Amino acid sequence: MDNNLNEVMKACIGACLPCIALTTTETNEIINRTVEFAVKHESRAVYVWRESIGFQEYAAYITEADGSQRQVTSMDKIATDFDVKVVPGKRAELTPDDDFPGATIPFAIEFIGDYNGDTEGRGAIFILRDWHRYVDANADHVDKQLAMFESLSENPDKLVIALAPVTWDAETTPIELDQYMYRAGFDMPNKEDRLASARHWHSSITGERGEEFPLMLALNEADLEAVADATGGLTHKQVEDVLCMSISTRSTYDLDFILGEKQYLVKQAGFEIQRPTDGFKRIGGLTPLKTWASRLRKRFSQAAFEYGFLGYPRGLLMAGVPGCGKSAIAKAIAHEWGMNLLTVQATDLKGSLVGESEAKVSRLLRVASAAAPIIVFIDEAEKLLGKSEGINDGGAHDAILGQFLSFMQEDRTGVFFVFTANNMEKFAPELVDRFEGRFFIDLPSATERKEILSIHLTMRGWTTKEFKMDKLVTASKDFSGRNIEDAINEAMGNAFSEDRSLSNADLLAVFKEVIPTSKTKKTEIETMRTFVENGMMRSANDRTDEEQSSTGGKQLRSFA
Secondary structure, eight states, X not given: OOOOHHHHHHHHHHTTOOEEEEEOSOHHHHHHXXXXXXXXXXXXXXXXXXXXXXXXXXXXXXXXXXXXXXXEOOGGGSSSOOOOEEEEOSSOOBOOSOOSTTTHHHHHHHHHHHOOHHHHTSOEEEEETTGGGTTTSOHHHHHHHHHHHHHHTTOTTEEEEEEESSOOSTTTSOTTTGGGEEEEEOOOOOHHHHHHHHHHHHHHHHHHHGGGOHHHHTOOHHHHHHHHHHTTTOOHHHHHHHHHHHHHHHSSOOHHHHHHHHHHHHXXXXXXXXXXXXXXXXXXXXHHHXXXXXXHGGGSSHHHHHHTOOSOOOEEEEEEOTTSSHHHHHHHHHHHHTOEEEEEEXXXXXXXXXXXXHHHHHHHHHHHHHHOSEEEEEETTHHHHSOOTTOOOTTHHHHHHHHHHHHHHHOOSOEEEEEEESOGGGSOHHXXXXXXXXXXXXXXXXXXXXXXXXXXXXXXXXOGGGSOHHHHHHHTTTOOHHHHHHHHHHHHHHHHHTTSOOOHHHHHHHHHHXXXXXXXXXXXXXXXXXXHHTTSSEEOSOOOHHHHHTTTTOTTTOOO
């Protein structure tokens, strides 16, 4: 879990630690929080640097009864808390005399070093925007920063906050500066923060313009809590933006609008959040897996903790034949549990730049934690977390694996991972052990094929009475669920092209012509079946007595 910013600033000032290296994309929120901290706790000035401008001093203002604004420099000047408005103050821009390219970087270092708290009458906090671009620009800049940090380590009047959207690590930070920089992250808003934002805008609108927004007046506390839940997984700024957009376009907090915007914003970050509408009824067979998932649902309740459980379940790992329903199971579990599903492709979390993959994974885990309880679905997870032999990735694989291992061990928010894999052997044993549920999904049994056929025919408007189901079940032996669905569509297409009704013969003809997954992926399937035999995984499939006996009693295919 990331550190609380106020506590980190207070601790670093107390310890004379000169610099906080903060990983965040929420620059404006950091500026607001820092100014509020400086006014409430430290009576400090706040200067924000960016290369195109130089320094700007930011200040907090309150609105007086007559509508005028008054700058607040310390809490002892007002009796109660205030609604802070942070804007550039009187000393809006402080720029270097030289305007040639690169002059602003040494200027920033010199400005901080020359600042005198005794002369100014108060200490200061200096925020350096996107400093990751300049911290290691050249040896001269590194040495200038080192000299500055050495000086600040004996001066509690000054604190530097270096911002970056990427993770501050050994690749980002020069080794000379490492001991002077405290690395931290900035929490995404939790439910309490989001609820505070919803209450703020609600009270502002209903207090000043209530007659114009009757729908806002009708909202109660339960409605505001629903809004807070709906905005889970968004940044502070995104929460504010979505709430204001909803008010301006719907004249109230419209949950459908908010969820729609949330899905769009999260998708921009490479993820997708959805609430699936189909449950286990649309999935044929797999009774052992569905039973296990149904039992686990109660673990996401306060009653589970009162019963004695110490944490939420961590995850489900599924291996199996392509097209046998792994993705469908993830969506169905989300529906059955009444949770959102955050979907991400494993390849989308990999980056070509140093530290890029780790930053993307960190972002994913932060979004998931803020939106919890939630199910995070990563398809073909071995492409992200599976070790590739002979490839030197600069330690990125081990770093990402460490992120997941730590998060799954320590998370207390209710993030449940669903991983699918086609090659289990690439996973580290310690990752596999993190999952309470480990299931192998084999080709469907006769019982399951009958159920799958029935589901897909019924979905398309046909009734099972129109077909000889036993013959179709036999003909579809060794077909995956996807093979069966594709065969039905092809048979329907053939009949439709001839302007006649679908017949049993149409389906049997296609089943005879199509080469099923069992043949195209024969070697991979046989390898995956050993996962059940050696106890690494449990079977997810239903098995008939006839099919179990045909294996000679071996557990290789007997999964009941």
